[in-house]
Amino acid sequence: MKAWKHFCTINHHKMLVMKQCFKVGLYKQGLLHDMSKYSPSEFLVGCRYYQGTRSPNNAEREDTGYSTAWLHHKGRNKHHYEYWIDYSADPEEGIVGQKMPTRYVIEMFMDRIAASKTYMKEAYTDAHPLEYYDKGAAKLGKMIHEDTAALLHHLLKMLAEDGEDKTFAYIRNVVMEYKRKRKQR
DSSP states (O other), X not given: OHHHHHHHHHHHHHHHHHHHHHHHTOHHHHHHTTGGGGSHHHHHHHHHHOOSSSOHHHHHHHHHSSOHHHHHHHTTOTTSGGGGEEEOSSTTTOEEEOOOOHHXXXXXXXXXXXXXXXXXXXGOOTTHHXXXXXXXXXXXXXXXXXXXXXXXXXXXXXXXXXXXXXXXXXXIIIIHHHHHHHHHO
């Protein structure tokens, strides 16, 4: 039963991200989002720790001290800022977050909305993804690049204040358009 519920949760989340990505023109990312969650390394752990109200990775982490599923997931999905952590070109800085390409920041934004909707269900509001991010953002330090953090926070704040329609239109017509124009140069 837990396996079926976990499978349904993954599918629900993936469909939300896909629909959201399609609205801003990220078709390939919408289709391929979180495919690693179906791999045995992630799926079986998710079934074991499934609760339905939060990520199974948190429960695994509480049980064992770390999450094998999360370590697998973040290393294969470019929409997680943790994927982009590497040694700095400046040896004085040590390990730091690298700047994420815009399309992955947008997918990360969509992922946060979908996760909030999936676990909050009817209690979800457009302010929830920002509130969740703000609770942990202060602890990120140099693990997320300042430009990546700024764009993500800007989009989360816009979502909280102006809603999905306006924020998605802004992403499609301003953020993605700016990216296309820079690419043409």
